[in-house]
Amino acid sequence: MKLFVLFLFVAFLSVLLQTTLLHLLPLGPVVPDLTLVICVYWALSRPSVSTAIGAFFMGYTVDVFSSPILGVNAFALSLVFLSVHLSSRHIWIRSPLFTATLVFLASWVKVSAIVILWSIFLTTQNAWSGALRYIFLEALSVAFLAPVIFFLLSWAENRLAPLRNVS
Amino acid sequence: MIAFFRSHQVVFSSFFCLLVSVSIVGSVATGYLKRDPIGPLLLESMRPFQRALTSVANGVQDIQHGFRTLDSLWLENQQLKDQIQELHQEMEGLREAKATNFRLKSLLNVQGRGFRKAIAAAVIGNSASTWSRSLTINKGSDSGVRKGMAVVSAGGIVGQVLAVSSSSAKVLLLTDHNSGVDVIVQRTRARGIVSGSLEQDPVMKYITRNEEIHEGDRLVTSGLDGIFPKGLLVGQVSRVQKKNYGLFQDVGVQLAIDPSRIEEVLVVSAKYDSTKG
Numbered sequence: 186m187k188l189f190v191l192f193l194f195v196a197f198l199s200v201l202l203q204t205t206l207l208h209l210l211p212l213g214p215v216v217p218d219l220t221l222v223i224c225v226y227w228a229l230s231r232p233s234v235s236t237a238i239g240a241f242f243m244g245y246t247v248d249v250f251s252s253p254i255l256g257v258n259a260f261a262l263s264l265v266f267l268s269v270h271l272s273s274r275h276i277w278i279r280s281p282l283f284t285a286t287l288v289f290l291a292s293w294v295k296v297s298a299i300v301i302l303w304s305i306f307l308t309t310q311n312a313w314s315g316a317l318r319y320i321f322l323e324a325l326s327v328a329f330l331a332p333v334i335f336f337l338l339s340w341a342e343n344r345l346a347p348l349r350n351v352s
Numbered sequence: 353m354i355a356f357f358r359s360h361q362v363v364f365s366s367f368f369c370l371l372v373s374v375s376i377v378g379s380v381a382t383g384y385l386k387r388d389p390i391g392p393l394l395l396e397s398m399r400p401f402q403r404a405l406t407s408v409a410n411g412v413q414d415i416q417h418g419f420r421t422l423d424s425l426w427l428e429n430q431q432l433k434d435q436i437q438e439l440h441q442e443m444e445g446l447r448e449a450k451a452t453n454f455r456l457k458s459l460l461n462v463q464g465r466g467f468r469k470a471i472a473a474a475v476i477g478n479s480a481s482t483w484s485r486s487l488t489i490n491k492g493s494d495s496g497v498r499k500g501m502a503v504v505s506a507g508g509i510v511g512q513v514l515a516v517s518s519s520s521a522k523v524l525l526l527t528d529h530n531s532g533v534d535v536i537v538q539r540t541r542a543r544g545i546v547s548g549s550l551e552q553d554p555v556m557k558y559i560t561r562n563e564e565i566h567e568g569d570r571l572v573t574s575g576l577d578g579i580f581p582k583g584l585l586v587g588q589v590s591r592v593q594k595k596n597y598g599l600f601q602d603v604g605v606q607l608a609i610d611p612s613r614i615e616e617v618l619v620v621s622a623k624y625d626s627t628k629g
Contacts, residue, residue, distance in 0.1 A: 201398060205405035209412055234365040241369035245376075249391040250398075256376030263373055267366035302374075306381035 187345050189235065192227070195338065196243045199223055204250050210326075215319050217326040218292065220247055222334045224262045225284075225291050228269035229276075230339070240266040254306065261298040265291045281332035288331035292324035452615070458506030459618050467581060469621040471495050475614055476520065485528035485548060486511070489617060492519040500579060503617050508585040508608030509533065509573060510617050521619070525611040526586070527554060534577040535586050537563075538570040546571060546586055546605050553590060556603040565592050565603060581620065 199219035207216050220243045227236035244262030248255045379385035477488035493516050503510040503523045511525040527548040535546050542563040544556045569589040575582025591604030
């Protein structure tokens with residue numbers, strides 16, 4: 186239960202930060218997608234039905250705050266969650282570099298999913314060329330942040346784990 | 353079957369989420385879903401936190417802006433300092449121009465006295481020898497300067513043209529011991545010759561013992577030497593000494609101008625233009 190509250194809090198905080206403070210970073214229109222990092226973390230470290238639904242809702246929240254059409258980010262994050270979960274079965278190495286690389290690739294998966302949905306449902310003109318302008322920078326920014334966020338999340342989990350055992 | 357679902361529940365739930373997402377996107381895109389049931393709730397629940405964080409973000413932005421402003425102020429300060437420096441230089445130039453303008457205006461006043469011929473010239477060089485007092489001007493025969501013409505300035509007479517080339521001329525100054533100008537004492541009309549001296553200030557020669565001359569008497573050109581027009585200020589008596597012997601008095605002269613500080617002169621012909629002045 187405490188872990189669930191933690192995840193809920195983290196998801197809430199990440200969306201909150203994305204819509205406020207992260208815009209202060211000198212990255213132009215690019216905002217590092219913390220929800221993506223959390224989604225990858227969940228898929229990698231805590232794959233479960235609740236985290237899968239959590240990824241979906243996190244994407245949905247992002248849609249509520251930013252997407253012109255509901256469900257796009259929900260789909261993208263669900264796809265990222267599934268992709269990372271399926272590939273994690275064949276991954277045994279865990280290191281900051283690996284984390285960064287995985288999040289970097291996940292970012293490409295997410296943007297690809299979004300662009301595909303845009304192309305199908307919104308008939309967005311030049312969606313790819315527009316996405317390519319910022320995709321690399323966004324992927325790079327989350328790749329840099331990923332090891333730190335992974336560390337913080339795992340530290341928080343470890344802090345809660347003894348409490349969970351006691352209770 | 354149930355065990356299979358349980359072992360792959362994450363995958364199935366993910367697929368389920370994907371399907372739900374696509375159906376939401378499709379519903380919204382086709383206009384089937386017109387009202388988002390959860391969105392307003394999320395927006396409303398997030399609003400106070402967003403407001404708080406946005407105010408923090410604005411504060412941070414203000415601080416950033418403050419630093420940027422400080423930076424730009426520093427830059428502006430530097431630019432202003434440079435500008436002040438440039439303006440100082442420009443002001444010096446203007447002061448110089450003003451002084452030149454004043455001198456030239458004075459020269460024009462002299463020119464307005466009605467000389468038959470007056471040529472304005474600038475001093476471009478000084479004497480090359482310790483033993484002579486001369487200067488070089490930037491006008492020569494091409495401009496109408498002729499040997500023997502008088503050279504005057506706004507303050508008084510300077511000397512006379514000694515040699516002329518096509519575009520420059522050498523002027524023998526009144527302070528040179530070889531020069532001489534016929535003068536009269538303005539008050540008493542006593543005549544004499546003012547000449548330069550190697551030893552001391554210029555002197556006034558040939559003033560007889562019975563002439564009443566005092567220190568401070570003004571000396572002007574007599575016009576009788578055929579070089580300097582009549583009535584130009586030469587200087588004033590600085591010293592009078594009557595010796596017990598000899599025919600003449602020993603009279604020292606303080607020139608009206610300091611030839612070493614002259615920058616512009618007027619080369620004039622001795623005769624007045626009758627149509628002017």
